[in-house]
Amino acid sequence: MKEAAIPRTRAPINAYRIGQAVIGVLFTAFFLWRLYNVLFVQAVYGADTWLRFLISGLIIGAVYAVIAIGYTLVYGILFMINFAHGEVMMLGAFAGYFTFEALNAWVVDPAGELTFLNAYPVLSIILAFLAGILVSTTMGILLERIAYRPLRGAPRLVPLISAIGASIFLQNTAQALFGPGRRTYVNPSILTRNAGVTLVVNNRDVIITYTGIFTFILCILLLIGLYFLVKKSRFGRAMRAVAENKQTAALMGIDVDGVISRTFAISGALAGAAGVMWGIHNGIIYHYVGFIPGLKAFTSAVLGGIGNIPGAMLGGMFLGIVESLGPAALGLNFQLKDVIAFSILVLVLIFRPSGILGEVLSEEKV
Amino acid sequence: MNTTLQKGLRTGTIFGLIILFLYMIGFTTIMSALLGDFLDLKGPSVGAGSVPGLVVLIGLIGLWAGAVASQSGDLSEDTWLKALVGGLAAGVISGLILALLAVVLNSLEDVARIRQYLVQISPQTINLFLLGRETGMAVAPLYLALMTASGLLGAALSRLLGRGRLRTAIASRRDAAEKALFSIPFLKKEEGRRILRLSIFAVLLALLFLMPQRLGQYWNFTLGTVGIYVLMGLGLNIVVGLAGLLDLGYVAFFAVGAYTIGLLTAPQPHGIMWDFWAVLPLGIVIASIAGILLGIPVLRLRGDYLAIVTLGFGEIIRVLARSDLLASFAGGPQGIRNIGGPSLFGNPLNSERAFMYFIIISIILVIFITTRLERSSVGRAWIAMREDETVAQAMGINTYRAKLLAFAIGAAFAGLGGVLFASRNQYTGPEDHSLLVSINVLALVIVGGMGSIPGVILGALALKGLPEMLRQLEDYRILAFGALLVVMMILRPEGLWPSTRRKIEIHTVEEELPPEPVHPRSTDQPVTTRLDTASDVTISTDVREA
Numbered sequence: 032m033k034e035a036a037i038p039r040t041r042a043p044i045n046a047y048r049i050g051q052a053v054i055g056v057l058f059t060a061f062f063l064w065r066l067y068n069v070l071f072v073q074a075v076y077g078a079d080t081w082l083r084f085l086i087s088g089l090i091i092g093a094v095y096a097v098i099a100i101g102y103t104l105v106y107g108i109l110f111m112i113n114f115a116h117g118e119v120m121m122l123g124a125f126a127g128y129f130t131f132e133a134l135n136a137w138v139v140d141p142a143g144e145l146t147f148l149n150a151y152p153v154l155s156i157i158l159a160f161l162a163g164i165l166v167s168t169t170m171g172i173l174l175e176r177i178a179y180r181p182l183r184g185a186p187r188l189v190p191l192i193s194a195i196g197a198s199i200f201l202q203n204t205a206q207a208l209f210g211p212g213r214r215t216y217v218n219p220s221i222l223t224r225n226a227g228v229t230l231v232v233n234n235r236d237v238i239i240t241y242t243g244i245f246t247f248i249l250c251i252l253l254l255i256g257l258y259f260l261v262k263k264s265r266f267g268r269a270m271r272a273v274a275e276n277k278q279t280a281a282l283m284g285i286d287v288d289g290v291i292s293r294t295f296a297i298s299g300a301l302a303g304a305a306g307v308m309w310g311i312h313n314g315i316i317y318h319y320v321g322f323i324p325g326l327k328a329f330t331s332a333v334l335g336g337i338g339n340i341p342g343a344m345l346g347g348m349f350l351g352i353v354e355s356l357g358p359a360a361l362g363l364n365f366q367l368k369d370v371i372a373f374s375i376l377v378l379v380l381i382f383r384p385s386g387i388l389g390e391v392l393s394e395e396k397v
Numbered sequence: 398m399n400t401t402l403q404k405g406l407r408t409g410t411i412f413g414l415i416i417l418f419l420y421m422i423g424f425t426t427i428m429s430a431l432l433g434d435f436l437d438l439k440g441p442s443v444g445a446g447s448v449p450g451l452v453v454l455i456g457l458i459g460l461w462a463g464a465v466a467s468q469s470g471d472l473s474e475d476t477w478l479k480a481l482v483g484g485l486a487a488g489v490i491s492g493l494i495l496a497l498l499a500v501v502l503n504s505l506e507d508v509a510r511i512r513q514y515l516v517q518i519s520p521q522t523i524n525l526f527l528l529g530r531e532t533g534m535a536v537a538p539l540y541l542a543l544m545t546a547s548g549l550l551g552a553a554l555s556r557l558l559g560r561g562r563l564r565t566a567i568a569s570r571r572d573a574a575e576k577a578l579f580s581i582p583f584l585k586k587e588e589g590r591r592i593l594r595l596s597i598f599a600v601l602l603a604l605l606f607l608m609p610q611r612l613g614q615y616w617n618f619t620l621g622t623v624g625i626y627v628l629m630g631l632g633l634n635i636v637v638g639l640a641g642l643l644d645l646g647y648v649a650f651f652a653v654g655a656y657t658i659g660l661l662t663a664p665q666p667h668g669i670m671w672d673f674w675a676v677l678p679l680g681i682v683i684a685s686i687a688g689i690l691l692g693i694p695v696l697r698l699r700g701d702y703l704a705i706v707t708l709g710f711g712e713i714i715r716v717l718a719r720s721d722l723l724a725s726f727a728g729g730p731q732g733i734r735n736i737g738g739p740s741l742f743g744n745p746l747n748s749e750r751a752f753m754y755f756i757i758i759s760i761i762l763v764i765f766i767t768t769r770l771e772r773s774s775v776g777r778a779w780i781a782m783r784e785d786e787t788v789a790q791a792m793g794i795n796t797y798r799a800k801l802l803a804f805a806i807g808a809a810f811a812g813l814g815g816v817l818f819a820s821r822n823q824y825t826g827p828e829d830h831s832l833l834v835s836i837n838v839l840a841l842v843i844v845g846g847m848g849s850i851p852g853v854i855l856g857a858l859a860l861k862g863l864p865e866m867l868r869q870l871e872d873y874r875i876l877a878f879g880a881l882l883v884v885m886m887i888l889r890p891e892g893l894w895p896s897t898r899r900k901i902e903i904h905t906v907e908e909e910l911p912p913e914p915v916h917p918r919s920t921d922q923p924v925t926t927r928l929d930t931a932s933d934v935t936i937s938t939d940v941r942e943a
Contacts, residue, residue: 050693112701129514136510181887187700188643189886192843195645195704196882199836203876207422210516326712329705366720373709380706381694 051381058378065361076359079235084355090243090312092351093250097305098328099335099343100257101298107274107338108294109183114194115174116302117325118201123167123303124310124320125209127159131217134158152219156311163307164300170201171299175292198322205318213317216310218242224314242312253304254344257297261340270294274338323369327354330376336386345387350375401479405466405486409548412462412487413494416455420498422876423517426525427869429454441529444521448529455495455540456547462487463551480556481549488548495544496537502526503534602761609753617749619865621821624756625814626861629838630845630853631763632810637839638848638896639776640803641783642696643704645835646711650808652718652830653687654680654815656727659825662737666728673739677816684812685805692804696797711835718827732826736819752821759817763810764850770806779803780848833875837861840878844885846892855894 069075098120105113134155137147148155178197182190218224227240261267272280273290281287309324310316331350335342350372357371358364379386419425426446432454433440433447440449466487467480502523505511511518527536583589609617629651636644657680661671695706717723719730727733738747739755746755770776778799781789790796819825837860845856864874885892 054694112705132514178883178887185886185890188637188641189890191643191701191704192839193883193886195836195839196879196886198879200876200879200883203873203879204422207424207872207876208515208517326705326709330709333702333705364721367716367722370713370716370720373713376709377694377706380698380702384698384702 055382062361065363069360069362073362075362077233077235079232079237080359081356082230082232082237084359085352086237086239086243088352088355089348090247090351091355092331092348093247093254094305094308094312094347095324095328095331095351096344096347097250097253097301097308098324099331099347100254100340101302102329102332103335103337103340103343104261104270104294104298106332108270108291109179109190111179111190112194112329113174113179113295113298114191114325115178115198115201116298117321117323117328118198118205119167119170119174119299119321120302120306120309120325121205121316121318121321122170122201123163123299123306124316125205125306126166126303127163127307127310128214128216128316130159130162131155131219135217148217149220152221155219156222160304160307163303165303167299167303167306168296169299171295171302172292174299175295180288180291202318202322209318211318213315216314216316218311218314222311224312240312246308246312249304249308253301257301258340260297266290266293327372330372330379333376334379334386336388339386339388342386342388349387401483402486405483406490408462408466408483409487409490410494412458412465413491413544416458416491416495417498420522420526421515421517422873423522424873425451425454426517426522427872429525431867431869443525443529444519446522446525448525451525451528452543456543459488459491459544459547460551460554462491462544463548463553464555465551466548467552467555477556480552484548484550484552484555485545486548487552488545489541491548492541492544495540499527499537499540500534503536605757606754609750609757612750612753614749617753620862621749621753621756622818623857623861623865624753624760625818626838626841627760627854627857628756628763628814628817629811629834630841630857631760631767631850632807632814633838633842634848634850634853635767635770635779635810636803636807637842638846638853639771639779639783640800641700641779642800642803643700644707644804644807645704645832645839646691646707646709646714647807647811647838648830648832648834649691649707649711649714650684650688650811651815651818651834652714652825653684653808654812655819655825655829656718656733656815657683657812658816658819659733659736660727662820663733663735665734666725670737673737673820676737677739677813680816681809681812684815685809687812688804688806688808689801692801696800696804708832708835711830711832715827715830715832718830728826730827732824732829733819734824736823736825738820738823747821747823749821752817756817759813763813766806767850775799775802783848836875836878840882844881844893846895849892849894849896852892852894852896856892859893 098116101116101119102113105111105116131148135146135148139145139147139150174197178193179190182193222242222245224242225238225240227238227243230237230239261270269280269285269290270293272283272285273287277287280290305324306316306321309320327350328347331346332343333346334350335344335346337343353375354368354372358368361371363371416425419428426444429446429448429450430442431450432438433442433450436450436453438447438449438453440447442448463484466483468483502518505518505523508518508520508523528539578584584593608620612620629647632650633644633647636642636647658673658676660667661669661676661679662673664670691707691710695703695710698706718727721729723729738745739751740746746752771780778789778794778796781792781794782796782799786796815825818829822829841856841860842853843856844860845854846852860878864871
């Protein structure tokens with residue numbers, strides 16, 4: 032946002048700066064005091080517990096990063112928060128769940144004990160991801176086609192409200208279709224939850240679960256793949272051109288609508304993969320499961336600088352770790368995890384609205 | 398002819414899928430029962446649904462599909478043949494989709510397993526969709542015939558009534574009536590019109606004050622809730638409708654009002670039992686202070702960041718209210734009970750009827766304040782800011798201060814609503830302040846018409862009052878809100894009862910920025926008085942460089 036050089040608006044800016052400084056000092060003091068308290072006065076957590084928090088934060092952070100990419104891509108190109116992105120992820124998670132369920136019901140062993148899911152676990156996982164990605168990609172494309180495309184060029188508030196409407200609609204549709212209950216992901220036995228590699232720290236066991244390792248590695252692979260797609264491929268170049276200036280891109284022979292549609296497809300595919308990973312790692316899904324992760328992923332995107340792909344990755348990791356370590360470090364109840372995440376959003380927007388790595392948006396949009 | 402056929406096929410597919418969707422979410426079952434009751438249809442009922450009701454429902458959707466499909470392209474090129482071909486195509490395709498669904502449902506073997514995944518598919522609903530027959534195969538051609546017939550009929554009806562003909566007829570009647578009305582000598586003068594307007598207001602006001610006397614407890618309670626939503630809608634209308642700031646955490650201020658009166662008048666958890674009349678202004682003031690405190694950091698942000706920060710803030714308030722951290726202070730998940738009500742000269746005034754009067758008086762007050770504000774320099778500043786912030790700033794408006802004021806006033810109204818709500822229910826808890834409330838209020842403001850006071854009232858009656866009458870459809874209310882928000886934004890972004898200014902603004906912007914970014918601006922477009930955003934940005938940078 033440009034600060035107009037009109038003398039009248041200068042006074043509140045100064046007051047604002049002072050306020051910023053005061054809030055900053057207060058928060059830092061509070062943070063240091065709590066941290067000191069937790070580490071040296073109460074000393075409730077040993078090194079093993081901290082390590083456990085750090086690991087779970089890294090894994091969740093990687094998932095946030097993958098979801099955040101979807102926000103950042105769409106924001107960079109249309110300058111619009113795709114509010115329904117979390118719901119796209121939720122639908123992907125459900126698709127993966129149904130695939131696992133169906134494969135688990137399919138008995139392949141003549142003895143009647145072994146189901147397809149456990150007989151061919153790798154294939155099952157690939158199938159689940161394919162289903163999740165397929166559903167989410169389709170949803171992403173449909174969403175753009177139905178709810179956003181007719182509104183291109185309308186005042187800014189209009190597509191945003193439409194996106195909120197789409198999000199509410201998808202959430203409640205999932206509730207009506209699949210019921211309000213929570214469902215537990217049935218993983219193949221090679222990805223049993225709670226089983227994993229055991230480290231011994233501080234004479235205590237720290238388990239790094241297989242689902243966690245799997246999720247983390249897959250996320251990193253997806254992020255690397257996406258980075259090269261955007262930076263090196265022909266489509267990536269077209270996408271960046273459209274993000275920079277739609278009219279000029281169109282004059283250069285780029286199919287703007289097609290690029291936008293494909294951007295939604297890619298962000299949907301990433302959300303679908305994230306949804307299946309969420310299900311495999313966390314185990315429980317329901318119709319509301321995409322909403323809070325969606326908000327947090329958006330927070331990550333803002334944190335890293337919206338429109339900035341490495342920024343979104345970094346922001347996701349950062350948010351995951353802070354959210355996981357934060358309640359412990361501040362000596363607060365773990366119920367307040369979400370409060371910490373959203374407080375970070377507010378703080379980042381107060382102190383550095385352009386994010387850690389800075390926004391990458393074309394001049395006209397900023 | 399080709400395009401007609403294409404449109405017919407596309408419409409048929411869409412409507413067929415819509416019926417499929419409605420079946421999957423269980424809407425057809427409940428709606429068929431409602432229709433069956435409403436039309437007093439005799440016929441077999443299966444489970445919760447009624448078979449003739451279902452046939453009527455699907456037939457009506459078929460009529461609609463036919464009507465939509467019959468209208469293609471140019472108005473002057475409409476012919477009977479085209480209309481009927483469109484309707485036929487739509488009917489056949491949607492009928493085929495339904496027939497396919499019937500065949501699939503008929504051949505399902507392990508229904509219990511399917512039901513684990515899709516909760517609405519139960520033996521009863523399948524039986525209902527197969528019209529209560531055991532032999533489902535016979536139903537498939539029946540559906541095809543039903544959809545074809547209703548598609549054709551819909552096309553014929555739409556052709557008969559004529560596209561747009563109905564609307565122009567109504568408009569011309571209205572114009573004629575207006576002309577006749579203003580030819581009365583008394584109304585020719587401005588004076589006379591004002592007297593007429595005032596007397597209409599007086600009659601409405603009298604009716605409004607008589608209404609609670611005639612209503613029973615239930616309706617006073619229900620309409621009271623609608624009234625509180627009107628209050629909040631009017632507050633959000635200032636923030637979203639006038640100032641153009643999308644606030645998704647509006648419920649936070651409602652919660653501040655509700656918790657203020659809760660903590661200060663209830664025996665638990667603090668035992669401060671102040672008087673209602675002392676806490677009422679306090680609640681409003683604290684809510685508006687909360688609005689300013691939240692506004693100071695976030696109002697410098699871009700519009701869409703604002704939406705997400707306020708959303709996050711609303712969630713923070715709710716999580717904090719639920720958490721153990723504040724349980725001893727704010728009652729935790731159980732909330733606060735026995736919140737005090739008002740009394741006048743020692744007489745308690747906490748019946749539903751008395752609260753209805755409070756709410757009506759508050760609404761009138763708030764409407765008065767809003768209209769005065771809207772026409773003041775502040776209101777004009779808000780509207781200028783909503784239309785173009787850069788230009789507004791260039792015109793010398795302190796946009797930051799104007800935004801803060803909008804936030805504070807909107808929060809004050811929400812605080813008032815919260816105080817009344819908590820005091821009437823004698824209870825408040827974290828679940829009263831979920832995100833859903835914010836979304837409800839936002840939806841009613843948008844559906845009614847942003848920036849329009851009658852629009853807000855209409856929106857509250859439609860979105861909050863109507864579902865009270867159709868209790869059976871409660872499960873689909875929020876789902877419908879979501880769909881409604883999208884549809885409204887696409888078809889009628891100015892709302893049902895728009896303010897004149899907003900209507901002009903939205904349509905001006907649409908004309909100015911064609912949806913296809915590729916086309917160069919054509920020369921025959923109307924000249925608008927609005928400044929062009931892009932050129933204005935360059936002006937402001939020039940100033941800075943100089």
